[in-house]
Structure formats: structure tokens, C-alpha cells
Amino acid sequence: MALDNDTVHGIARLARLKIDDHEVEKYSAELGNILDLVAQMEAVDTTGIEPMTHPFDATMRLRADEVTEHNQRDKFQAIAPSAERGLYLVPKVID
Amino acid sequence: MFNWDQRWDVVIGLEVHAQLQTKSKIFSGSSTAYGAEPNTQASAVDIALPGVLPVMNYEAARLAVKFGLAIGAQINQRNVFARKNYFYPDLPKGYQISQMELPIVGFGELDIDTPNGSKSIGITRAHLEEDAGKSLHEDFQGQTGIDLNRAGTPLLEIVSEPDMRSPSEAVAYLRKLHSLVRYIGICDGNMQEGSFRCDANVSVRPRGQVEYGTRTELKNINSFRFVERAMEYEIERQIDILEDGGSITQETRLYDSDKHETRSMRSKEEAHDYRYFPDPDLPPMVLEDSFLEEVRATLPELPVAKKARFETELGLSSDDADLLTADREVADFFEATLAATKAETKIVANWMSGELFANLNKSELDINASPINSQQFALLLDRIADNTLSGKTAKQVFSALWEQEEGDVDTIIEAKGLKQITDxxxxxxxxxxxxxxxxxxxxxxxxxxxxxxxxxxxxxxxxxxxxxxxxxxxxxxxxxxx
Amino acid sequence: MTITTLATLAADLKDGKRSSVEITQDYLERIEHSQHNAFISTNADFALAQAKAADAKRASGDTTQLLGVPVAQKDIFCIEGTQTTCGSKILENFIAPYTATVVENMHSHGVVSLGKTNMDEFAMGSSNETSYYGSVTNPWRSVGRGSAQDPLVPGGSSGGSAAAVAAQLAPAATGTDTGGSIRQPAAFCNLTGLKPSYGRCSRYGMIAFASSLDQAGPMTHTAEDAALLLNSMAGFDTKDATSLDIPTEDFTASLNHSLEGLKIGLPKEFFGAGLDSEMAAIIETAVKQFEALGATVKEVSLPNSHLALPSYYVIAPAEASSNLSRFDGVRYGQRAAEYSDLVDMYTKTRSEGFGNEVKRRIMIGAYALSSGYYDAYYSQALKLRRLISNDFDAAFAECDVIMGPTTPSPAFAMNSKSDDPTEMYLNDIFTIPANLAGLPAGSIPAGFTQAGLPTGLHLITPYLQEAKLLNIAHKFQQETDWHLQAPPPADGALNSNLGGKH
Missing domain, CATH: 1.10.10.410 (Arc Repressor Mutant, subunit A)
Known part of the structure; x- marks a missing residue:
């Protein structure tokens, strides 16, 4: 099941990836192959089966409401691509 | 009161984001205190460093359950966090941890008072989620600055049914909810700081039509006054379009309070596809019966019950009881005064709704910030009861107390020579x-x-x-x- | 050349034969002179400072078992102050500002971190060929011998760790396993590799690929070493909501228990078509060895195991597509040099920063979760995951351990499968089911093919029975010497096309 080019571009946009026009065919075929591999799932009747999201059906542990973290801004922003006056800078966001 | 063409029905549903009053964030140990220097309360988890993981805050779960119990809602004792995926610079992980299929609080109801009597508004659900950071647009040579202090602050998103039929009903619901969350101590209700935010889904339909019209979502309405005005504007806008033969576009609109208008938010490049799925870092939350009972035991007397008690046990009028139970702090002040004074209940109620409220309103103060505490207030009313003060002189003492002149009630009476002549x-x-x-x-x-x-x-x-x-x-x- | 184990080094340190600084220095020099491209980075100052501190502790009477023993760390673990790339360009300049819990645990046991090993980008791969930092050669055949015999891959994604230990550049290494990334390279490089039960080792600070499947574990020469290293890695961590809150265990305690009466289950599905016949024979011989130790063998069935691969290739990419959204060029990592606006910045940063395999998996994951496809793909995959897990429950009602081959075939040549992603994925058909079910699973050296290539015996035990698994492996290793075999020394000519950055 090959994906059409529009679908490939659409998924790429959702994932903030750019697929060049000359690569689209390749991606379309490769993704199609993976979907073919996955297609075996369709045949299985899973009526009444509860999806298993976590191994062993683990349940959540909660933590106490305590402030345990302290300011590490300088350390964290030392590795930032662009920061100024304590803020991370990005190209203008337009609402 | 706002009126629109009676050939149209209005349908409103509200989504309220209430910031839960926890010390630390929902998934990290960072402080939630408001107003810190940018990014000083943004931990490794909050800035989504590679490899970090969320761990859920017990208190956030407890407060959400408290809300659910307060509105008599079904509590989902197995509830699940899901990831809502989208890219935005104030969303460090590229997804927001929220709840989708199994929210912590299921269906409940809240009664509001309308001119036609009490009306029940359905609350579809209330779910836990994390807040995003803030984008600051000023002063960075055309760039946007990102502050992630708010990222990860716990929110309870309370979603109503489309049960409201006018902006005034919507405001009544919002006030009731605002009062409730403060009553039960889960949210400070501070709208300026964004602790209590509201989005409104508004649509109109020809009177008598069963199907809903196309709705718009109004964002950025952060005061009771704006909520009502924004909805009024939007209703008129929609009716105008429909009457001109046009159709409504389903979209998000921003309310501009300065211009008193709503405008479309720049349409996104693609339709939203949030690709929700259960968060693999957070197994399902399972709440035991005993936990629910523990939380239930911490619920204070709720406004409805308190109002009924004020009427039946204290003999207050319905109006007085309403006024004195609208806020928990007001009710607490009233009851504290009543407990400490010999004055009659009616006198206490009158002095609160009269002199005290008038002065609070004039100074734009909450009752918590009142310069006169309930003990002084009780003493003042005692001096009326024992004939030391007349109504008139009592007002002079009140005003001296309000201005924080030196001394307590008795020393002020003495100093000003206001003692009533009973000789x-x-x-x-x-x-x-x-x-x-x-x-x-x-x-x-x-x-x-x-x-x-x-x-x-x-x-x-x-x-x-x-x-x-x-x-x-x-x-x-x-x-x-x- | 004979292998050096953690146990040997620990004994040498204890007896004062060598210092940690000497041992560490020795390994650092070997790494420097090696040609396998097994490491992305080393930090000699950092390692030697740790070694020095370990020697000082020992002098003051500290007798912690692994004190001063050097171990290589997969470059998926954040270590404060050191470069942590996860095999990706997008993290090329990333100096981690904090340390992963597993590494912190090891450090508190006195383990010295030698350096960061090469890996498939974001652990997505089975050959180490998707690393931005170049391919890794398998020490069992690292040099091309004419056109017919290209160098072999070490397996992946923990290919650098496997190559490092096999080539004696480190006595042991950490790995992570999402669908076989510890066990498959261990099998390809003649090592013992263990994927513990999900939740046994904290995931905090381990860069996420597929959160519900990822698990860290040891890669060593022997089962005894794996037990020693796991002792230092495992433990409850409050920073990971999926970490198991259970008492700590000494995984070495039951290594020598008798295997008398052990019930071995052989799933018929693991011995069918697709399995190399030479491999099948080797596994059969290994199983006979266990019978000699008193075990009984019976056939069991994992009827849904053929669905493991499809369900894995939905679940893992779906989780990954979301996990990798944080790499957006805003707070750390690479940002594209030029861009016109915010969306362009995101898109260029991610397109330039991620390699093809990562992009493919992100896209498959995004597609499987997208509106209209969720039920058919993601939800269905999670239901199959339960069926697969149920199969194990049923099988373990009849046996104590499940055995089979770790991989369908031994190590393959570089570039032989990299053009066909789905062909590559088939490498993991035997290893994936244990990840889906969260069970402990390991690979141990089982013998060599005619061509002299190592093979792995795959062991799966019930939930939390790592100690049992290691006991089984250790007893086997007492009777066999496959795990003691070292690769032939590389014969001179080095393939200059390999190694280094693109």
C-alpha cells in the first residue's frame, strides 16, 4: 500500500519535517512497505480485547506535592541555541 | 439587559481552566509561585530535556477529585493521561499532557439562579492537564521570547454542556463556578494572573430549530465583564451574518476588549490533528474508594447547603443569604463575626451588606484584605447592641477603623467622645x-x-x-x- | 587473546594488583588505537578523575564490588558535563546538564564511565548504520576480505557497546533494548546481553525512543558480569513513574543454583521457516547441554508471535514520533542556520538534524496516530500486544524459561540491508515479543557458524525473574567456553571508508 504524495507531504508537515519533491517517491514506497508489514494486523479479530498500553498493566504512582527543584536557568540556557535576558528566543510567533 | 432578535436562540458552552493550588507543578518539583524571573522555575522536566520523565503530583489529583465530589460528579477511579501533539514554542515537549478518553471527573451538574428560577447546567467532564509557557512578543528585534515558568502548572479544565441560553446565564454559571472553586480551596480564582480562564463556545440557531448552529470559540476572555460583552458581540455578529444569508465559519476568535470586537485568529496552516494517545510515561491513575472518602471528608459546607442553613437556622432573607454565601471568605467573615458578637443576626447582615461591602467595593478590596477584621467588626456591633453607640456614631467608628486610625473600637469611642449618653x-x-x-x-x-x-x-x-x-x-x- | 571480565578486574583491584587509574588508562589507550568506531566520544579527564577517586576510596577501606571498574556507556544516557548525542546530528553539540539515574547508580557503586559508545540514531536500527557518527565494525570481521566478504555490522542499536566489549575496549558496557537492541548486537558479537523486566532500570536520563518498551541493561562477556553490572544499574527511582518499587535484589546470589528439573519451553514458532539451518542446529546443541544439566525440554506455543513485528512497528514509531517532538531547536541541540519563520525553523532544524530512518519512523508513527487511522493501527496494535503478552502467561504455565535463537541469522555485511528498511526489521522478530510483554530476556553466546560467526541463544523468563535467567546462563557458561572466545585480531589493513563523521 503505497501512500500518495499528498499524504506523505501531509504527515511530514504534521511532524515538522520537509520531504523534498525528489524524495517523495522513495518515502512513499518505504512507508508503504512498512504499512504492508503492519497490514497483517488487520486480519486479527480483537473484539473484546482491552488495549495494553503498559507492560504488566502497571498503575500510576503519585509524588508528594513538594518543591524539590531550584533555579538552574544559567546552566540550562548555556546550551540553548538562542537565549537573552533569561528567555529562549524564537522567530516571531503570530497568533 | 442585553437583548437580541427573539427569532434567534443562543447556545453557549464554557470551558474553564482553573489553576489548581499546588505548591509544585503537576509533573515536576518546580514551584508554581506566580511572578518569578523568567525561566527560573523551569526545571529539566519543564524544559523537556532529552530523557526526563513526568511524575504526577498527588495534590493535583486530590484537588481534582475534590471538585468532582463538590459537584456530585462521577469520579473515574481509573483515569488516563494522554498526549496532545502539536508544535508550539511555549510547549517544550511538542505535546501537552492532558486527559482525553478517561478524564478524572465525569459528568456532574451545577445549579445557577436565573430570572426564571434555578437552572441546572451540565458539566460534561473535568480533566487534569499541564499549562503551557508564555510567549513574550516585546523587545527582541522581531523575535519572541519564551518563558517556561508557567509550563507544567496544574490545570483542571472544566467543560460544560452547551446548556446556557444567554450571556447572562453564562456569566451566572461562571460566577458560580468561580465561587465554588474558591470555596473548596482548589483554585485562588485570580483572573488577572490567569488562574481562572474561560473560553466560550457560542452559536445561534433559528428559534425552534433542534440542531445546533455552527459555533465559534472565543478565547482570551479574562474577566466577568469581558465574558458577557464578548459573547454579546459575538452573538450579534453571528446573527448579522446569518440574516444577511451568510454562514458561520467554525473557528477560534479572539476578544479584543479595547476595541470591543472579536476577530478570527490567524488560521493554522493545516487542520489540527493532535494525535492523542495514552502517555506511555504515565500508567493509568487508579483511585481507591478510601481515597475518595478521605477527600470527601475534607469538603467544606458547600454554598447551596450554607445558603439553606443561613435561611432556616439564622433566619436570613434569601437575598441576604445569597450575598453572604457567594464567597467562602465572606461567609466565613460573617460567621466569625456572628460568633463573636452579641448583636442580632439581622444587624450583622445589614452592616456587612451595607457599610462593609460599600467600603470594600469603593476600595476594590477583597474581604480578606479588609482593614477591619471580624473581631473588630464584632466589637463594633457589640457597642451598638449595648447602646454605647448609635447607628450614626457607629459609622464614625467604622470609618476610623477603616482608615486604620490608632486604637481599637473602645479606645476610638473614648478618644472621639462618641459614647452615647444614656444618663x-x-x-x-x-x-x-x-x-x-x-x-x-x-x-x-x-x-x-x-x-x-x-x-x-x-x-x-x-x-x-x-x-x-x-x-x-x-x-x-x-x-x-x- | 583472552577476555577480561568485570569479575577479574574487580578481583585485581581488590587484591591491589592494579589500580583503577591504571586499568582506566589502559582501556582509554585501547580505545584511542582502535578502528571500530565503537565510541562517539571519550572524556579521559572525566574517566581518570573517577578512577582516581575510586582508588582513594579503596585506600580508605571502601570495598564496593565494582569500585574502580571501567564500563562504557551507550551514548543514549545523559551524563552531566559530557556530550550526549544519541547517535544524532541534532544533538551533536548537546552537553547534558544532568545525569541519568542508571549512570548515577553505577557511579555511586564506584563504576568509572570510560566513554560514550556509538549507536543507531535514537536507537532506531539493527546494524548501527543509522548513526550520524558513522558505522561500527563488528570485531568478528571488521575488515573486508575481498569483494565477497564485506565487514560485518555489530548489530544495533547498541552496536558501539557490543563492538567495544567484543574488541576489549571496555570490559563491559551499558545498552538499551526497545525491540532487541541489547540482545541482537550481543548475539552478533558473542556477548552476554540482558534486557531486564520493564521498570527494573530507571529510564530517567535515558533518551526515549519508545517509552513503553525501552529498558536499559548490561552487555558483558559473562552472565556473572551481567549480574554484577545489573546490581549497580537497577533500582527504584522516584523520577520515573514506570520504575518498579520493589526491594533491591542481588542478582549474583543464585548464579550457581542447580538446573535440575528446570523446564525449558521451545516455542515452535521460533523454529520455523526463516531460521538459518546452521543456527537451528547450534541452538539444538545448546539445549542438549541444558538437558545434560538436568533440565527437561518441551515444545510450547506463542501463537501470536507473528504479530509482534507488525504491532511493534506501530507502537514504537507512534511513541517515538511524539518523544522526538522536543527536538525543535528552541532550548538545546542544533538549530538550522537559516530560516524564514517559526515553522521554517522547526522544519529545517528537524529535517537537517534527523537521518532517514528516524524520519521514516516519525512519519509512520504520526500516520498511525492521525485522525481516522488510530483505531486501525495504534489501538489494534495495543490489543495485539495484550494477546502476545497473554501467550507468554500461558507458556510460562508450562515451563520456567523460553529458549530459542536470538536472531534468525548471524551478523550480516555492512550495506547489505540498509536499502530495505523492512528487511532490516526482520532481524528483531525473536526479540520484540519480550519487549511488548515487558519480560526479562537475554542472549548468551551459543556457538559459531562454519564461517566463524557467533550466534546467540535467547532466554526469556517470567516477570522479574532476571536472577533465574542469569542462573541459567551462568550454569551454561560453566559448561561451555563459547563466551570466552575473543575475535581474531584485525589483520592489518583498515578499511578507511569506515568511521568518523559523515
Whole structure:
């Protein structure tokens, strides 16, 4: 099941990836192959089966409401691509 | 009151984001305190460093359950966090941890008062989620600055059914909810700081039509006043379009309070596809019955019950009871005063709804910030009850207390010489003066005009500079004139 | 050349034969002179400072078992102050500002971190060929011998760790396993590799690929070493909501228990078509060895195991597509040099920063979760995951351990499968089911093919029975010497096309 080019571009946009026009065919075929591999799932009747999201059906542990973290801004922003006056800078966001 | 063409029905549903009052964030140990320097409360988890993981805050779960129990909602004892995926610079992980299929709080109801009586508004669900950071647009040479202090603050998103039929109903619901979350102590309700935010889904349909019209979502309405005005504007806008034969576009609109208009938010490049799925870092939350019972035991008396008690046990009017139970702090102040004073319940209610509220409103203060505490207030009312003060002099003392003049109620009375004259001899002397000075009114009284006594008492009060006990003056006047 | 184990080094340190600084220095020099491209980075100052501190502790009477023993760390673990790339360009300049819990645990046991090993980008791969930092050669055949025999891959994604230990550049290494990334390279490089039960080792600070499947574990020469290293890695961590809150265990305690009466289950599905016949024979011989130790063998069935691969290739990419959204060029990592606006910045940063395999998996994951496809793909995959997990429950009602081949075939040549992603994925058909079910699973050296290539015996035990698994492996290793075999020394000519950055 090959994906059409529009679908490939659409998924790429959702994932903030750019697929060049000359690569689209390749991606379309490769993704199609993976979907073919996955297609075996369709045949299985899973009526009444509860999806298993976590191994062993683990349940959540909660933590106490305590402030345990302290300011590490300088350390964290030392590795930032662009920061100024304590803020991370990005190209203008337009609402 | 706002009116629109009666050929149209209005349908409104609200989504309220209430910030839960926890010390630390929902999934990290960072402080949630408001107003810190940018990014100083943004931990490794909050800035989504590679490899970090969320761990859920117990208190956030407890407060959400408290809300659910307060509205009699179904609590989902197995609830699940899901990831809502989208890219935005104030969303460090590229997804928001929220709840989708199994929210912590299921269906519940909240009753509001309308001109036509009580009305029940359905609450579809309330779910836990994390807040995003803030984008700051000023001063960075055309760039946007990102502050992630707010990222990860716990929110309870409370989603109503589309049950409201006018902006005033919507505001009534919002006020009720606002009061409730503060009553039960899960949210400070501060709208300026964004602790209580509202989005409104608004649509109109021809009267009688069953299907809903196309709705728009109004964002950025952060005060009760704006909520109502934004909805009014939006309803008129939609009706105008429909009456001109147009159609409504389903979209998100931003309310501009300065221009009093709503405008479309720049349409996104693609339709939203949030690709929700259960968060693999957070297994399902399972809440035991015993936990629910523990939380239930911490619920305070809720507004509805309190109002009923104020009416039946304290004999307050429905209006007074409403006024005094709208806020938990007000109700607490009232009950604390009542417990400490000998004054009658009605007097306490009158002085709160009158002098105290008037001054609070004038100074734009919450009752918590009142310069007069309930103990001083009780003492003041005691001095009315024991005839030390008249209504008039009591107001002078109130005003001195309000201005935080030195001393307590008694020392102020002493310092200002406001102690009511209850000495019969002293009042009698003044009464004699008044009877001598007003022969005409005395004669009228003797001729059977009882009403003139008011004038004469007034004269006594004036001469005593308000300090004579009016009741005694009244009695003595009658005695002298008969 | 004979292998050096953690146990040997620990004994040498204890007896004062060598210092940690000497041992560490020795390994650092070997790394420097090696040609396998097994490491992305080393930090000699950092390692030697740790070694020095370990020697000082020992002098003051500290007798912690692994004190001063050097171990290589997969470059998926954040270590404060050191470069942590996860095999990706997008993290090329990333100096981690904090340390992963697993590494912190090891450090508190006195383990010295030698350096960061090469890996498939974001652990997505089975050959180490997707690393931005170049391919890794398998020490068992690292040099091309004419056109017919290209160098072999070490397996992946923990290919650098496997190559490092096999080539004696480190006595042991950490790995992570999402679908076989510890076990498959262990099998390809003649090592013992263990994927513990999900939740046994904290995931905090381990860069996420597929959160519900990822698990860290040891890669060593022997089962005894794996037990020693796991002792230092495992433990409850409050920073990971999926970490198991259970008492700590000494995984070495039951290594020598008798295997008398052990019930071995052989799933018929693991011995069918697709399995190399030479491999099948080797596994059969290994199983006979266990019978000699008193075990009994019976056939069991994992009827849904053929669905493991499809369900894995939905679940893992779906989780990954979301996990990798944080790499957006805003707070750390690479940002594209030029861009016109915010969306362009995101898109260029991610397109330039991620390699093809990562992009493919992100896209498959995004597609499987997208509106209209969720039920058919993601939800269905999670239901199959339960069926697969249920199969194990049923099988373990009849046996104590499940055995089979770790991989369908031994190590393959570089570039032989990299053009066909789905062909590559088939490498993991035997290893994936244990990840889906969260069970402990390991690979141990089982013998060599005619061509002299190592093979792995795959062991799966019930939940939390790592100690049992290691006991089984250790007893086997007492009777066999496959795990003691070292690769032939590389014969001179080095393939200059390999190694280094693109």
C-alpha cells in the first residue's frame, strides 16, 4: 500500500519535517512497505480485547506535592541555541 | 439587559481552566509561585530535556477529585493521561499532557439562579492537564521570547454542556463556578494572573430549530465583564451574518476588549490533528474508594447547603443569604463575626451588606484584605447592641477603623467622645431645651400628630451631637409632653 | 587473546594488583588505537578523575564490588558535563546538564564511565548504520576480505557497546533494548546481553525512543558480569513513574543454583521457516547441554508471535514520533542556520538534524496516530500486544524459561540491508515479543557458524525473574567456553571508508 504524495507531504508537515519533491517517491514506497508489514494486523479479530498500553498493566504512582527543584536557568540556557535576558528566543510567533 | 432578535436562540458552552493550588507543578518539583524571573522555575522536566520523565503530583489529583465530589460528579477511579501533539514554542515537549478518553471527573451538574428560577447546567467532564509557557512578543528585534515558568502548572479544565441560553446565564454559571472553586480551596480564582480562564463556545440557531448552529470559540476572555460583552458581540455578529444569508465559519476568535470586537485568529496552516494517545510515561491513575472518602471528608459546607442553613437556622432573607454565601471568605467573615458578637443576626447582615461591602467595593478590596477584621467588626456591633453607640456614631467608628486610625473600637469611642449618653438626667436636660424651643411641634403632638416625635428626637440628637440614646430621648419626650 | 571480565578486574583491584587509574588508562589507550568506531566520544579527564577517586576510596577501606571498574556507556544516557548525542546530528553539540539515574547508580557503586559508545540514531536500527557518527565494525570481521566478504555490522542499536566489549575496549558496557537492541548486537558479537523486566532500570536520563518498551541493561562477556553490572544499574527511582518499587535484589546470589528439573519451553514458532539451518542446529546443541544439566525440554506455543513485528512497528514509531517532538531547536541541540519563520525553523532544524530512518519512523508513527487511522493501527496494535503478552502467561504455565535463537541469522555485511528498511526489521522478530510483554530476556553466546560467526541463544523468563535467567546462563557458561572466545585480531589493513563523521 503505497501512500500518495499528498499524504506523505501531509504527515511530514504534521511532524515538522520537509520531504523534498525528489524524495517523495522513495518515502512513499518505504512507508508503504512498512504499512504492508503492519497490514497483517488487520486480519486479527480483537473484539473484546482491552488495549495494553503498559507492560504488566502497571498503575500510576503519585509524588508528594513538594518543591524539590531550584533555579538552574544559567546552566540550562548555556546550551540553548538562542537565549537573552533569561528567555529562549524564537522567530516571531503570530497568533 | 442585553437583548437580541427573539427569532434567534443562543447556545453557549464554557470551558474553564482553573489553576489548581499546588505548591509544585503537576509533573515536576518546580514551584508554581506566580511572578518569578523568567525561566527560573523551569526545571529539566519543564524544559523537556532529552530523557526526563513526568511524575504526577498527588495534590493535583486530590484537588481534582475534590471538585468532582463538590459537584456530585462521577469520579473515574481509573483515569488516563494522554498526549496532545502539536508544535508550539511555549510547549517544550511538542505535546501537552492532558486527559482525553478517561478524564478524572465525569459528568456532574451545577445549579445557577436565573430570572426564571434555578437552572441546572451540565458539566460534561473535568480533566487534569499541564499549562503551557508564555510567549513574550516585546523587545527582541522581531523575535519572541519564551518563558517556561508557567509550563507544567496544574490545570483542571472544566467543560460544560452547551446548556446556557444567554450571556447572562453564562456569566451566572461562571460566577458560580468561580465561587465554588474558591470555596473548596482548589483554585485562588485570580483572573488577572490567569488562574481562572474561560473560553466560550457560542452559536445561534433559528428559534425552534433542534440542531445546533455552527459555533465559534472565543478565547482570551479574562474577566466577568469581558465574558458577557464578548459573547454579546459575538452573538450579534453571528446573527448579522446569518440574516444577511451568510454562514458561520467554525473557528477560534479572539476578544479584543479595547476595541470591543472579536476577530478570527490567524488560521493554522493545516487542520489540527493532535494525535492523542495514552502517555506511555504515565500508567493509568487508579483511585481507591478510601481515597475518595478521605477527600470527601475534607469538603467544606458547600454554598447551596450554607445558603439553606443561613435561611432556616439564622433566619436570613434569601437575598441576604445569597450575598453572604457567594464567597467562602465572606461567609466565613460573617460567621466569625456572628460568633463573636452579641448583636442580632439581622444587624450583622445589614452592616456587612451595607457599610462593609460599600467600603470594600469603593476600595476594590477583597474581604480578606479588609482593614477591619471580624473581631473588630464584632466589637463594633457589640457597642451598638449595648447602646454605647448609635447607628450614626457607629459609622464614625467604622470609618476610623477603616482608615486604620490608632486604637481599637473602645479606645476610638473614648478618644472621639462618641459614647452615647444614656444618663437620664443629661438627656432630660436636652429634652427640656427642645420642648421649650419647639412649642409648635409640641402642640401638634398634643393634638394627636404622633409623627412629629421623629422631628423632636432629631432635635435632641442634634443638640447632643448624636450621642444621646435615641430610644431614651423618645421615651423622655413623650413623658414630658403628656 | 583472552577476555577480561568485570569479575577479574574487580578481583585485581581488590587484591591491589592494579589500580583503577591504571586499568582506566589502559582501556582509554585501547580505545584511542582502535578502528571500530565503537565510541562517539571519550572524556579521559572525566574517566581518570573517577578512577582516581575510586582508588582513594579503596585506600580508605571502601570495598564496593565494582569500585574502580571501567564500563562504557551507550551514548543514549545523559551524563552531566559530557556530550550526549544519541547517535544524532541534532544533538551533536548537546552537553547534558544532568545525569541519568542508571549512570548515577553505577557511579555511586564506584563504576568509572570510560566513554560514550556509538549507536543507531535514537536507537532506531539493527546494524548501527543509522548513526550520524558513522558505522561500527563488528570485531568478528571488521575488515573486508575481498569483494565477497564485506565487514560485518555489530548489530544495533547498541552496536558501539557490543563492538567495544567484543574488541576489549571496555570490559563491559551499558545498552538499551526497545525491540532487541541489547540482545541482537550481543548475539552478533558473542556477548552476554540482558534486557531486564520493564521498570527494573530507571529510564530517567535515558533518551526515549519508545517509552513503553525501552529498558536499559548490561552487555558483558559473562552472565556473572551481567549480574554484577545489573546490581549497580537497577533500582527504584522516584523520577520515573514506570520504575518498579520493589526491594533491591542481588542478582549474583543464585548464579550457581542447580538446573535440575528446570523446564525449558521451545516455542515452535521460533523454529520455523526463516531460521538459518546452521543456527537451528547450534541452538539444538545448546539445549542438549541444558538437558545434560538436568533440565527437561518441551515444545510450547506463542501463537501470536507473528504479530509482534507488525504491532511493534506501530507502537514504537507512534511513541517515538511524539518523544522526538522536543527536538525543535528552541532550548538545546542544533538549530538550522537559516530560516524564514517559526515553522521554517522547526522544519529545517528537524529535517537537517534527523537521518532517514528516524524520519521514516516519525512519519509512520504520526500516520498511525492521525485522525481516522488510530483505531486501525495504534489501538489494534495495543490489543495485539495484550494477546502476545497473554501467550507468554500461558507458556510460562508450562515451563520456567523460553529458549530459542536470538536472531534468525548471524551478523550480516555492512550495506547489505540498509536499502530495505523492512528487511532490516526482520532481524528483531525473536526479540520484540519480550519487549511488548515487558519480560526479562537475554542472549548468551551459543556457538559459531562454519564461517566463524557467533550466534546467540535467547532466554526469556517470567516477570522479574532476571536472577533465574542469569542462573541459567551462568550454569551454561560453566559448561561451555563459547563466551570466552575473543575475535581474531584485525589483520592489518583498515578499511578507511569506515568511521568518523559523515
Amino acid at each position: 437620664t438626667g443629661a438627656i432630660e436636660a436636652i429634652v427640656d431645651e427642645v420642648v421649650a424651643a419647639c412649642p409648635e411641634q409640641v402642640q401638634q403632638f398634643k393634638d394627636g400628630n404622633d409623627k412629629v416625635i421623629g422631628f423632636l428626637v432629631g432635635q435632641v440628637m442634634q443638640k447632643s451631637r448624636g450621642k444621646a440614646n435615641p430610644k431614651m430621648a423618645n421615651e423622655l419626650l413623650i413623658k414630658k409632653m403628656s
